[in-house]
Amino acid sequence: MRTVAHLALVVIWVLAPGLAQVAAQAPTQPTFDVVSIKRVNELRQSGGMRILPDGTVMMMNGSIGSLVNAASPVPITPRDIVGGPDWLWRELYDVTVKPPEGLTREQRAEMIPMMWRAMFADRMKLVAHIEQREKDAFALVVARSDGRLGPELKPSTLDCTPNPNATPQAPSQALPSLQDRQNRCGLSMSPGLMVSGGVTLDQFARNISGMAGGEVDNRTGLTGLYSVKMNFSLRRTAGAPLDPNAVDDAPDLFTALQEQLGLKLQRGEKKSTPVFIIDSIERPSEN
Numbered sequence: 001m002r003t004v005a006h007l008a009l010v011v012i013w014v015l016a017p018g019l020a021q022v023a024a025q026a027p028t029q030p031t032f033d034v035v036s037i038k039r040v041n042e043l044r045q046s047g048g049m050r051i052l053p054d055g056t057v058m059m060m061n062g063s064i065g066s067l068v069n070a071a072s073p074v075p076i077t078p079r080d081i082v083g084g085p086d087w088l089w090r091e092l093y094d095v096t097v098k099p100p101e102g103l104t105r106e107q108r109a110e111m112i113p114m115m116w117r118a119m120f121a122d123r124m125k126l127v128a129h130i131e132q133r134e135k136d137a138f139a140l141v142v143a144r145s146d147g148r149l150g151p152e153l154k155p156s157t158l159d160c161t162p163n164p165n166a167t168p169q170a171p172s173q174a175l176p177s178l179q180d181r182q183n184r185c186g187l188s189m190s191p192g193l194m195v196s197g198g199v200t201l202d203q204f205a206r207n208i209s210g211m212a213g214g215e216v217d218n219r220t221g222l223t224g225l226y227s228v229k230m231n232f233s234l235r236r237t238a239g240a241p242l243d244p245n246a247v248d249d250a251p252d253l254f255t256a257l258q259e260q261l262g263l264k265l266q267r268g269e270k271k272s273t274p275v276f277i278i279d280s281i282e283r284p285s286e287n
Contacts (some may be wrong), residue, residue, distance in 0.1 A: 008082060010254055012242075015246075027240050029114070029118060030100075030101070030115050030118070031097075031118045031119070031122075032097045032098055032099055032100075032113050032115045032118075032119055033098050033099060034056075034096065034097065034098035034099070035096075035097050035098075035119055035123065035287075036094070036095065036096040036097075036287050037093055037094075037095050037123060037284045037285070037286055037287060038040075038093060038095075038287060039092075039286060040061050040092040040093055041089065041096060044061045044092075047059075047061025047062050047063060047092070047190055047191060048060055048062075048188060048190035048259040049059045049066075049095060049189060049190075050188070051186065054098075054099065054101070054103075054108075054219075055103070055108045055112050056096070056097065056098040056099070056118065056219050057094075057095070057096070057097050057213065058095070058096045059093070059094065059095045060245075061094065062090050062092060062093065062095070062152075063088065063089045063092060064087075064091070064093060064124070064284065065078060065081060065084065065088040065089040065090065066078050067095065067116075067267040068081050068088070068120070068126070068269055068276065068278070068281075069081060069082070069276060070113065070116040071113075071116045071117045071120045071126060071128070071276075072128075072130070072274075073113070073117075073259075074130060074274045076212030076273075076274055076275070076276050077209050078081065078101075078210050079209070079210035079211065079213060080135075080210065080273065080274065080275045080276055081278065082275050082276065082277050082278065082279055082283055083274045083278040083279070084278035085281065087283060088197035088278075089157070091283075093284070095280045097115070097116075097119060097183045097206045098112070099112055099115060108189075109248040112114050120131045123284045124204070124282050124283070124284050124285075125280070125282045126278070126279050126280070126281045127278075127279040127280045127281070128276055128277055128278050128281075129177045129277050129279065130274050130275070130277070131274070131275050131277055132272050132273070132274055132275075132277060133272070133273065133275050134271070134272055134273075135213070135214045135267075135270060135271060135275075136212075136213055136214030136216070136270055136271075137214050137215045137216075137217070137267075137268045137269060137270060137271045138212050138214055138215070138217070138265040138267055139217050139219040139265070139266045139268055140156070140201065140204075140205045140211075140215075140216050140217065140219060140220055140257075140263055140264075140265060141219050141220055141263065141264060141265075141266055142221070142222070142262065142263060142264075143257075143258045143262050143263055143264040144262060145207065148262060149261065149262040149263075150258070150259065150260050150261040150262030150263070151260065152228065152230060152261055153226055153227070153228055153243065153261040153263070154226060154227050154258070155224045155225070155226060155227075155264055156196075156197060156198035156224070156226055156227045157198075157227075158183070158184075158185055158197050158198035158225065158248055159224055160185035160186075160198040166179055166227055178195065178277070179198060181195040181196070181197070181225065182195055182196075182197050182229065183197045184196070184197050184198075185198040185199070186197045186198070186199060186203075187203060187228070187245060188205065189207065189209055190251055192231060192232055193229075193230070193231055193232075194208075194228060194229075194230045194232075195228065195229050196226075196227060196228045198224060198226070198227060199224040199225050199226060199227075199228060200223075200224070200225060200226075201218045201220050201222050202218045203225060204218070204228060204282050205217060205218040208253065208257075211232075211252075211253050212253060212265055214270075214271070214273075215261075215271055215273060216265065218230045218264065219266075228257060228261065229260070230256050230257070230260050230261060231250050231251075231256060231260070232250050232252060232253045232254075232255075233250045233251060233252045233253070234254035
């Protein structure tokens with residue numbers, strides 16, 4: 001109980017509006033150099049999220065709820081977010097945040113979570129706390145006894161070794177094509193679609209944890225990088241509730257894993273995991 005109370009205190013101290021304003025005045029409080037938030041009012045058929053090597057994040061046609069987990073002081077997925085108003089998942093936005101230039105990878109890892117908390121406190125007056133709750137846990141394993149993989153999971157031919165001398169790309173609001181995403185390292189996620197030209201299965205397992213409804217550990221024994229393309233049903237993700245009349249013939253996550261990737265999720269014992277409880281949040285102030 002003392003651990004849970006301590007985490008809750010940290011989150012509220014950072015995110016409570018009055019205290020956040022005081023913290024933001026401190027010279028050690030890092031903030032993003034660029035924050036752009038725009039409500040999407042026109043109908044779009046696609047969207048997605050990109051993370052550039054310099055830490056810039058660009059979300060197109062996505063919900064604010066899918067970003068709130070970035071404000072948590074402990075690792076969580078969007079499925080671990082509890083509470084909050086209906087608009088958090090239903091309304092769609094274009095969001096771009098860019099950290100200051102010249103940061104090392106270690107500095108970005110330490111400072112960017114603090115930048116997210118400062119952004120949510122400033123633009124949405126977020127107040128939240130952490131609680132421990134029991135949730136399902138899963139092991140990601142190879143489905144076939146002969147070890148054969150599915151048609152959409154193949155060893156990657158890309159060189160994904162980080163290049164510290166590479167020039168960061170300028171942010172673009174254009175959503176990359178499917179072919180572009182299949183030729184890039186890292187995992188690209190858009191509604192009902194996960195694509196990568198080169199990703200480890202450890203990374204893949206972490207990214208499906210929210211949609212599976214519990215923590216997923218990679219137990220496949222497969223190392224190295226893999227190219228991935230998986231289509232699955234939007235109705236089983238942690239995102240916005242969908243129109244009940246919308247047509248969605250894609251398989252659920254569990255079926256898609258087995259049919260397309262040759263993997264499956266084995267349910268294990270429940271684990272005590274942190275969940276992010278939203279006490280209050282306001283619609284973002286737009287640019």
